[in-house]
Amino acid sequence: MDWSLASMSRSPAGRPTLGPVTSSSRGALAAAIIGSAIVFLDGTIVNIALSRIGAALPTVAIGVLEGQVYIVAGYMATLAAFLLLAGALGDRYGRRRIFLIGLIGFGATSILCALAPSLDVLAAARLLQGVAGALLVPGSLAIITATFEGAERGRAFGIWAASTSAIAIFGPPVGGALVELYGWASIFLVNVPLVLLGVILTFRYVPALRAAAAVGRFDWLGALVAAIAVGGLAFGAIRGQQVAWSEAAPLVLLGVGLVALVAFPILMVRRRDPLVPPEMFRNSTFAAINVSTVLIYAALYVLLYMQSLFLQGVLGYTPLATALVGLPTGVALALISAWAGVLAGRHGARRFLVGGPLLMAAGASWWLRVPADSTPWQAQASDLASMIPPLAVFVDPLPAVLAFGVGIAFVVAPLTSTLMSSVALERAGLASAINNALSRVGQPLASAVIFILITERFYASLAAAVPGLDPRSADLRTAVQPLNAPDPSVGVAIEQAARLASTDAFHAEVLVVAALLLAGAGVNWRWLKDARPTEPDSSAPASIG
Incomplete structure (x- = not known):
């Protein structure tokens, strides 16, 4: 099919749009799904590989847990900081062009991640990968919006949402199997063929459409200040705690981040x-709804990767077993989200936006009863007998994961509908983009607070259990890291004490997660009204990832 503007029909408003659904429009939809899928996938399956990455890669200037937090939080920080700007770039320079740049950039940074010789390099590569991902998320939605109209657009977004749900369900187990069979680098290399397919589909089927008229200017300064605020505060706090505040750099980062945080709202008023x-x-x-989004999603993202580290680094689960234990969350999202959205439309969203976070908090709190000697599940893809879980799986992690998964499934659709019904139709796209960015920005900041809490609690517990240990010793902090198996050279006594200390530290983290969720429920209970939300505009869906 010819993708020139002359071959397209025009809407009553005169805007170029595509005609009936064809193989070409289906190809464009496939490209859009791939673009958003790889971003979402890398935000989830990396959690499964964190423990193996920490054990396999050497560190140069950072600690193991510090690097693991950077791998997750750094990706989220740059993804959040550049999401809004990326949407504006697509409108100005063409959605296909920016989408292609994002695809190629994501593929290149995925290769860089897979070939990283150290944890330090991998953490830096993830920052770049987050920037590339930011170019893909709004581009994916814009391609669907430009390619389909009316009922077909709604159907296309339904397929897109179903694909996202499928990734939520099957992505982590596949990632766990890849880590088991081919090593941690495989979770990044798996992006490469997907990126190549996406590039081919985009070149062949996605029209070079852009907005009819670009209005306003890019707020480069605002995006930069936002990134500095989040990055300075998060990375300054994490690095400072890692080196026991013995270096000046973390204090400088915190100071710069604080200044940027104060400057950001002033800039927004004056720009x-x-x-x-x-x-x-x-x-x-x-x-x-945006404040509660920051709180709830910060708790969600932090618990997901800390839970993975605890299961593998402390209890001894395999990556595949860790992924399978987390499976109920994806299943709940796929099966319950739409149903919760329908009920929220009939009875009001407030009860779901209060009850959902409360159920999530209950699920998170279940981890408090999981002991350090809980029997691990040693599932391996090459051994069918090992796929049968021990009884401890059903008693310890599974109830927590089930309650947490059902809780977030109660939240997603009502949150989206409440958000979209709170703004005028012409601002639906911007509202969705702001909420999408805020859903990710809380994680790096929460990660910084939790990193400080975990390391402080861990080394204090370790020192109390093993007399004579200096909890501020650089050598000790190199050999023994929270939520990671210690170097065998430290001896049995320290190894056993570290396992108990990591469990204690993880329990402290769970309390912070539960507090964030309770705060999110409180915000929704206090400030949301019981009015029934209207259906959200299908052209601007909010993401669950």
């Missing part, structure tokens, strides 16, 4: 075309 229009937050519903 002609601000990255985040302040007037949108004068709507109490819009403000409340």
Whole structure:
């Protein structure tokens, strides 16, 4: 099919749109799904490989847990910081062009991640991968919006959402099997053929459409200040705790981050075309739903990767077993989210946006009863007999994962519908983009606080259990890291004490997660009204990942 503008039909408003669904439009939809899928996939299956990455890669200037946190939090920080700007770039320079740049960049950074010789290099590569991912998320949605109209657009977004749910279900187990069979680098290399397919589909089927007229200017300064604020505060706090505040650099980072944090709202008020229009937050519903989004999603993302580290690094689960234990969360999202959305439309979203986080908090709190000697599941893809879980799986992690998964499934659709019904139709896209960015920005900041809590609790418990240990010793912090198996050279006494100390530290982290969820439920209970939400605009869905 010819993708020139002349071959397209026009809507009543005169905007170029595509005609009936064809193989070409299906190809464009496939490209859009691949673009968002690889970003979502890398935000989940990396959690499964963190323990193996920490054991396999040497460190140069950072600690093991520090590097593991950077791998997750750094990706989220740059992804969140550049999401809004990426959408504007697509509108100005063409959605296909920016989408292609994002695909190629994501493929290149995936290879860089897989070939990383140290944890330090991998953490830096993940920062770049987050920037590339930011170019793909709004581009994927924009391609669907430009390619389909009316009922077909709604159907296309339904296919996109179903694909996201399938990735949530099958991505982590596949990732766990890849780690078991081919090593941690395989979870990054698996992106390469997907990127190549996406590039081919995009070149062949995605039209070079852009907005009819670009309005306003890019707020480069706002995006940069936001990135500095999140990065300075998060990485400054994490690095400072790692080196026991013995270096000046973390204090400088914290200072710069704090200045940027104060400067950001001032800039938004004074800029002609601000990255985040302040007037949108004068709507109490819009403000409340975004505050609760930051709290709830920070808890979600932090628990997902810390839970993976605890299962593997402390209890001794294999990557595949860890992924299978987390499977109920994806299943709950796929089976319950749509049903919760329908009920929220009939009875109001407030009860779901309060009850969902409370159920998540209950699930998180179940981890408090999981002991350090819980029997691990040693599932391996090459051994069918090992796929039968021990009884401890059903008693210890599974109830926590089930309750947490059902809770987040209660939240996603009602949160989206409440968000979209709180703004005028012409601002639906911007509202979705802001909420998408905020759903990720809380994780790096929460990770910094939790890193400080975990390391402080871990080394204090270790020193109390083994007399004579200096918890601030650089050598000790190199050989023994929280939520990771210690170097065997430290001896049995320290190894056993480290396991108990890691469990104690993980339990402390769970309490912070539960507090974030309770706070999110409290915000929704206090500031959301019981009015029934309207259906969200199908052209601007919010992401669950």
